[in-house]
Amino acid sequence: MQIYLPIADLPVNIFLLFGMGLAVGFISGMFGIGGGFLMTPLLIFIGILPAVAVATVTSHITASSASSAISYWRRKSIDIPLALMLLIGGIAGTVGGVWVFSLLRSADLLDLVIALSYVILLMTVGGLMISESVRAMLRSYQGHPVVLRRPGSHTWLHGLPFKFRFKRSKIYVSAIPVIGIGLIIGFLGSLMGIGGGFLLVPMLIYFLRVPTATVIGTSTVLTLVTMASATVMHAATNQLVDALLALILMVGGVIGAQFGARAGQNMKAERLRFLLGLLVLGVGIRFAIDILVQPAELFSIRAVGEGG
Amino acid sequence: MKTLASLTTGLFLLSGATASAERLITSLSSHQVLVSSSFTGTELVLFGAIESDAGTTPRKTGYNIIVTVAGAPQQLVVRRKDRIAGIWTNAESNTFLGAPTYLSVLSNKPLDEIAPAETLRRLDIGPNLIPRMHVAAGIESGEETFRDALIRLRKQRHLYIDDPAGVTFITPNLFRASIRLPAESPVGIYDVDVRLFADSQNIARASSAIEVVKVGIEQFIVTAARDHGILYGLFTTLMALLTGWFASIVFRRD
Numbered sequence: 295m296q297i298y299l300p301i302a303d304l305p306v307n308i309f310l311l312f313g314m315g316l317a318v319g320f321i322s323g324m325f326g327i328g329g330g331f332l333m334t335p336l337l338i339f340i341g342i343l344p345a346v347a348v349a350t351v352t353s354h355i356t357a358s359s360a361s362s363a364i365s366y367w368r369r370k371s372i373d374i375p376l377a378l379m380l381l382i383g384g385i386a387g388t389v390g391g392v393w394v395f396s397l398l399r400s401a402d403l404l405d406l407v408i409a410l411s412y413v414i415l416l417m418t419v420g421g422l423m424i425s426e427s428v429r430a431m432l433r434s435y436q437g438h439p440v441v442l443r444r445p446g447s448h449t450w451l452h453g454l455p456f457k458f459r460f461k462r463s464k465i466y467v468s469a470i471p472v473i474g475i476g477l478i479i480g481f482l483g484s485l486m487g488i489g490g491g492f493l494l495v496p497m498l499i500y501f502l503r504v505p506t507a508t509v510i511g512t513s514t515v516l517t518l519v520t521m522a523s524a525t526v527m528h529a530a531t532n533q534l535v536d537a538l539l540a541l542i543l544m545v546g547g548v549i550g551a552q553f554g555a556r557a558g559q560n561m562k563a564e565r566l567r568f569l570l571g572l573l574v575l576g577v578g579i580r581f582a583i584d585i586l587v588q589p590a591e592l593f594s595i596r597a598v599g600e601g602g
Numbered sequence: 603m604k605t606l607a608s609l610t611t612g613l614f615l616l617s618g619a620t621a622s623a624e625r626l627i628t629s630l631s632s633h634q635v636l637v638s639s640s641f642t643g644t645e646l647v648l649f650g651a652i653e654s655d656a657g658t659t660p661r662k663t664g665y666n667i668i669v670t671v672a673g674a675p676q677q678l679v680v681r682r683k684d685r686i687a688g689i690w691t692n693a694e695s696n697t698f699l700g701a702p703t704y705l706s707v708l709s710n711k712p713l714d715e716i717a718p719a720e721t722l723r724r725l726d727i728g729p730n731l732i733p734r735m736h737v738a739a740g741i742e743s744g745e746e747t748f749r750d751a752l753i754r755l756r757k758q759r760h761l762y763i764d765d766p767a768g769v770t771f772i773t774p775n776l777f778r779a780s781i782r783l784p785a786e787s788p789v790g791i792y793d794v795d796v797r798l799f800a801d802s803q804n805i806a807r808a809s810s811a812i813e814v815v816k817v818g819i820e821q822f823i824v825t826a827a828r829d830h831g832i833l834y835g836l837f838t839t840l841m842a843l844l845t846g847w848f849a850s851i852v853f854r855r856d
Binding site for chain 1: 637638639640641642676677678679680681682683684685688689690691692695697703748751752754755756785786819820821823824827828831832834835836837838839841842843845846847848849850853854
């Protein structure tokens with residue numbers, strides 16, 4: 295059944311969209327991520343303008359992170375003061391991201407920057423994830439116990455001033471890296487249409503030593519609030535959020551996430567990280583091919599005053 | 603357009619002067635098309651009759667009809683990708699100031715058999731409605747021009763239609779044409795221009811219009827997004843939060 299997407303200005307099969315929502319939801323539930331880095335490229339690959347894809351996916355991630363934030367809240371695994379401090383940076387980063395997005399769009403550089411950012415970010419992160427998880431798997435095959443870096447060990451980040459104690463996470467860290475991480479995630483999230491969970495969780499673990507008990511719940515809160523504010527800002531400045539598209543995606547997404555979460559429970563953590571790394575790297579490579587290989591269609595048309 | 607209008611009046615006067623006036627009468631099956639979310643395109647039928655007086659001298663070659671349906675002119679940017687530093691990205695672009703959003707050219711035989719290209723160009727008929735550009739420097743001959751690309755891409759989306767068999771004569775003086783509007787038809791007023799040709803000359807003209815209107819939830823969304831951006835964003839966010847909240851209740855496992 296074809297449905298006409300009002301803002302994307304394109305007729306698309308409603309079942310295809312719903313299926314994409316389900317599939318991305320399944321994967322995000324399995325790995326405990328928002329899935330924006332998969333959904334935005336998928337929308338671009340089916341012909342939706344990158345600008346509309348990015349703006350719309352922010353609201354899709356809002357829905358999926360809202361549902362997981364609520365369940366982490368019930369389990370009391372959210373460090374609220376830490377989340378609030380991350381949000382100071384997160385909101386500022388979102389404002390900056392939407393501002394740069396509008397600038398690039400008026401300079402006609404947005405599509406290129408989105409593609410390049412995906413290539414660089416996803417290939418780097420995917421590569422790191424794969425090598426880290428392969429080493430972890432090798433160690434466990436050789437019989438050594440899997441040891442992540444010992445929590446409590448100090449890095450230069452712990453020498454910074456403005457230290458705060460976060461009771462629920464049992465950490466004592468400077469506000470600077472906390473706000474800095476929020477800033478990066480908010481900026482990249484609103485510019486690239488990703489929740490940033492796959493970046494945020496490793497950052498919180500490795501830089502701030504946030505324990506596994508609170509890391510995902512807390513990161514979900516940051517994702518939820520930055521993506522919700524990115525939706526409002528994108529709608530207010532660029533008018534590119536397609537509510538109909540978002541609704542179809544998010545309904546599929548939250549359903550798929552439930553099944554994904556069940557599938558992910560029985561898998562080893564390093565194997566999950568390895569698979570996620572492959573996926574992240576794969577999307578990055580796909581974007582790289584898109585901009586390195588001569589496209590079949592060189593010309594494109596854009597009506598002035600339309601999205602793009 | 604002023605020159606066109608005066609030209610047409612001139613033609614009418616001319617044909618009136620020779621006392622061999624044919625009159626063209628047309629009727630559309632509908633003047634309004636409502637586009638909703640489930641709109642998958644439609645087809646309108648145009649009927650036309652050629653009335654001739656008793657004194658009309660018979661035409662040697664019979665009558666020919668060209669129907670041009672054109673959506674409102676729009677500013678279109680056509681961009682071409684080029685390899686810059688190893689990366690394929692949009693490089694050159696050309697802006698077409700008055701390209702119609704939709705263009706359908708229907709006739710009962712190929713245009714070049716109806717009238718010489720020069721005549722059609724003078725009357726702004728058919729593909730001549732798409733503005734011509736000076737070919738940008740650097741484009742070698744043999745390469746596709748921006749205008750060709752514009753036409754080709756629009757044809758792919760069925761927004762430009764070229765049908766030399768789109769007009770059918772039922773009797774020598776009665777014809778019908780079917781105007782196809784695709785799912786993506788942009789909103790606006792479409793001018794329907796019907797031209798009667800005989801002996802390679804335009805001897806009569808009739809005009810009409812179709813209005814394409816978006817209705818329902820889709821139009822509501824477009825208007826809301828454009829006119830009340832912040833409210834629309836808040837509403838979309840609220841919808842997302844409710845979806846997430848609803849899911850967490852439905853799928854609650856503890």
